[in-house]
Amino acid sequence: xxxxxxxxxxxxxxxxxxxxxxxAFLLLYRGHxxxxxxxxxxxxxxxxxxxxxxxxxxxxxxxxxxxxxxxxGTMGAYLFGIARNRVRKHLERLPREVPLxxxxxxxxxxxxxxxxxxxxxxxxxxxxxxxxxxxxxxxxPAEFRETVVMCELQELSYExxxxxxxxxxxxIRSRLHRGRALLLAKLEMLRDEPRRCxxxx
Amino acid sequence: xxxxxxxxxxVFGLERKRKHALxxxxxxxxxxxxxxxxxxxxRCAALEQSWRAAQIELQALRAATQAAETPSRVEMRLxxxxxxxxxxxxxxxxxxxxxxxxxxxxxxxxxxxWQKWRSAKLESVPHVARDVPTKSxxxxxxxxxxxxxxxxxVKKSAKHDAPPAAGEAGEFTLLPGSLPQDTDDAAVVRVRLxxxxxxxxxxxxxxxxxxxxxxxxxxxxxxxxxxxxxLAR
Numbered sequence: 001x002x003x004x005x006x007x008x009x010x011x012x013x014x015x016x017x018x019x020x021x022x023x024a025f026l027l028l029y030r031g032h033x034x035x036x037x038x039x040x041x042x043x044x045x046x047x048x049x050x051x052x053x054x055x056x057x058x059x060x061x062x063x064x065x066x067x068x069x070x071x072x073g074t075m076g077a078y079l080f081g082i083a084r085n086r087v088r089k090h091l092e093r094l095p096r097e098v099p100l101x102x103x104x105x106x107x108x109x110x111x112x113x114x115x116x117x118x119x120x121x122x123x124x125x126x127x128x129x130x131x132x133x134x135x136x137x138x139x140x141p142a143e144f145r146e147t148v149v150m151c152e153l154q155e156l157s158y159e160x161x162x163x164x165x166x167x168x169x170x171x172i173r174s175r176l177h178r179g180r181a182l183l184l185a186k187l188e189m190l191r192d193e194p195r196r197c198x199x200x201x
Numbered sequence: 202x203x204x205x206x207x208x209x210x211x212v213f214g215l216e217r218k219r220k221h222a223l224x225x226x227x228x229x230x231x232x233x234x235x236x237x238x239x240x241x242x243x244r245c246a247a248l249e250q251s252w253r254a255a256q257i258e259l260q261a262l263r264a265a266t267q268a269a270e271t272p273s274r275v276e277m278r279l280x281x282x283x284x285x286x287x288x289x290x291x292x293x294x295x296x297x298x299x300x301x302x303x304x305x306x307x308x309x310x311x312x313x314x315w316q317k318w319r320s321a322k323l324e325s326v327p328h329v330a331r332d333v334p335t336k337s338x339x340x341x342x343x344x345x346x347x348x349x350x351x352x353x354x355v356k357k358s359a360k361h362d363a364p365p366a367a368g369e370a371g372e373f374t375l376l377p378g379s380l381p382q383d384t385d386d387a388a389v390v391r392v393r394l395x396x397x398x399x400x401x402x403x404x405x406x407x408x409x410x411x412x413x414x415x416x417x418x419x420x421x422x423x424x425x426x427x428x429x430x431x432l433a434r
């Protein structure tokens with residue numbers, strides 16, 4: 001999470017951007033895009049969707065910079081809030097969409113996974129485990145997934161997660177507890193799946 | 202130190218190694234209780250172990266996506282959109298400014314042309330008709346010491362409206378000693394005076410009507426001296 005002085009810096013950048021300073025807008029974008037992209041990709045499981053969501057977030061900021069109120073929270077929290085809404089909308093319409101880019105997406109995730117593999121076999125095994133974890137996270141209900149992504153993958157504190165989601169810390173704890181339990185069960189299931197398949201075969 | 206139950210352990214026990222969990226004394230106490238509970242309960246110890254394994258896998262996923270960033274094409278698109286938006290805004294502001302300037306110029310031009318038209322119209326009206334006598338206007342015509350009466354002064358150049366000579370229209374009669382060419386740049390001054398004052402201009406006046414008030418149009422030369430007169434009815 002960004003520090004308070006960075007918030008002032010972000011506020012100043014936003015003010016400049018609102019007046020038409022392109023460089024200030026780009027600095028804001030570069031400062032926040034990666035975290036938002038990771039959050040969106042973990043939540044949607046799609047790099048394309050994450051890309052679209054990040055673009056939407058910054059388009060909103062560009063169109064309505066005055067909607068951001070520094071008294072209500074940090075710029076990061078504000079952008080996360082927009083990203084959360086976009087993710088929710090994406091997940092709501094997800095069943096109606098047919099992904100056409102599965103191949104590309106796999107390619108993208110492989111490129112992103114810069115793993116220091118000792119051997120190709122090890123790399124493949126590790127890759128498989130990562131995909132299993134990714135699938136397990138994606139299999140969680142949205143509200144638990146959100147908490148797991150924020151606290152376990154984005155490494156936010158409970159306070160920060162509570163601030164971003166807009167709920168008490170206790171809710172975060174309980175969601176995380178449920179999310180963990182579900183995640184463990186899913187991981188167990190995914191681990192056992194190849195064994196079951198081989199036993200059947 | 203209160204003992205921790207299995208339910209409590211599932212909620213609080215698993216976060217004991219979290220980076221952000223070491224926050225307060227209460228947390229430290231809770232962690233100690235969780236550790237104690239884990240040593241006593243094999244089920245919770247197994248849960249803790251499997252969660253640690255899951256955390257390692259989550260860590261691997263996190264590491265795999267740590268370098269993930271929005272593709273540069275998004276930045277390009279946003280940059281383009283930003284330029285379009287602000288360029289359009291600037292253009293719109295400029296258009297508004299230009300529109301207001303043109304409107305202001307049009308209003309100014311209308312006012313000026315109206316004023317010009319109005320003054321031209323006023324000049325085209327015969328000046329004699331505008332000679333309305335008013336008592337409030339001071340007269341500066343030096344007709345004589347007793348001429349304290351107030352009248353309207355008509356400034357009219359003889360170039361535009363040449364005063365009629367004595368013999369011409371019969372309107373103005375040259376005063377004794379004046380020549381017709383003296384009236385070239387003369388102005389018409391309407392005065393209200395007592396008939397007896399006309400004696401000062403060299404005109405004959407019957408004594409019994411000397412006290413009457415009459416209106417006289419005087420043709421006053423550039424030197425302020427009356428050149429001709431006309432008795433208004």
